[in-house]
Amino acid sequence: MPKKDENSQDKSLTAAERREQERKVRAAAKLRENLMRRKGQARARRSGEADETQGLPAAKTDESS
Template structure:
């Protein structure tokens, strides 16, 4: 019984460590991306977009047929 609890505790610790490592990697990636964007702004370059394009908002003179 004690052996099972010890193994479960080690497994929980291993999962927590992997979670911390993944979070640290994501933070490093985010920092690199933000630094790159800041350098591009200083150089006058455009930012690369991620995700979906902006939605088109209808203008008052737009008529649907």
Template sequence: MEGDEELHDSRPGDTGETRGDRARKAAAAREAERKARAAAKLRENLMRRKSQARARRAGEADSTDGLPAAKTDESS
């Protein structure tokens, strides 16, 4: 195949990748990383909600992470 020589003719160490190609690959990598983080957050949220639902069925109080409940019966 005579036309193939032109496609494979490159300098040693030259990948033939342009800046645009590298930018697209970097953007795709960032997007994949963002999606992976979002999926992890969704799994974490789902596990927490399931845990809360099981606790409610068992009659246990929900545990609070972060800010305490707004008011208790003792406060005015």
């Protein structure tokens, strides 16, 4: 019978639990990244020129007809 590695990270977690834990870590990292990006955008809007556009730009029409 093969001996289990004594230096494994956490022997008490099953493979599914490890995947779930890794997924949560990735999700937390993505949320932090998104928050930092949004904060940067807000800072840029405060320090930059005001956006003078009104609403969404008009859709382009097909001028070939």
